[in-house]
Amino acid sequence: DGGITQSPKYLFRKEGQNVTLSCEQNLNHDAMYWYRQDPGQGLRLIYYSQIVNDFQKGDIAEGYSVSREKKESFPLTVTSAQKNPTAFYLCASSRRTGGGATSTDTQYFGPGTRLTVL
């Protein structure tokens, strides 16, 4: 899991509550990503950020929000608008892709946070 930490490892939330998942990296990576993992569905991209103070929606951004105020931190908030939030959430980081289109930067993953809505 390298230099990427996620906390907490397990998180329980009541319906209607917002909850924030932490992701911190000390790899000096510019780019950070949030994925959601559900059984039998692989990983799906929620949000990504290539640089501080900038981020873009991924494939399933509805009901989620992020911020990127510091290079090493990329917290994810699961809002009450997310219809089915129970899942395993994975944060990743990589060196920033360059100006060209052929960057090969590998994404490295944190240990994950398992969110359960009660």
Added chain:
Amino acid sequence: AQSVAQPEDQVNVAEGNPLTVKCTYSVSGNPYLFWYVQYPNRGLQFLLKYITGDNLVKGSYGFEAEFNKSQTSFHLKKPSALVSDSALYFCAVRDRYGGATNKLIFGTGTLLAVQP
């Protein structure tokens, strides 16, 4: 549209036997291809990647993968399986010309079970 297929939900192999975990992809142009491994309740660990050059890529823990452009495949292999190799394996692809997103498309995963 880009996609990755891992046709087997589970692969069973006896310890000491060779193992293969299959992956096929669909992407326009030439892809970057990756394999990751996930142990229970853990994040994904990077195993290896194909960028260019030699079609046979060697990675961590004795794993290797062969890029076959004509068959659009990137199967993961290991000559001799260990019980400790039992885990969930993910294949991922990125469009070589995907721009600044560095977006990975993941397969649904293959559970490898190595019996002692």
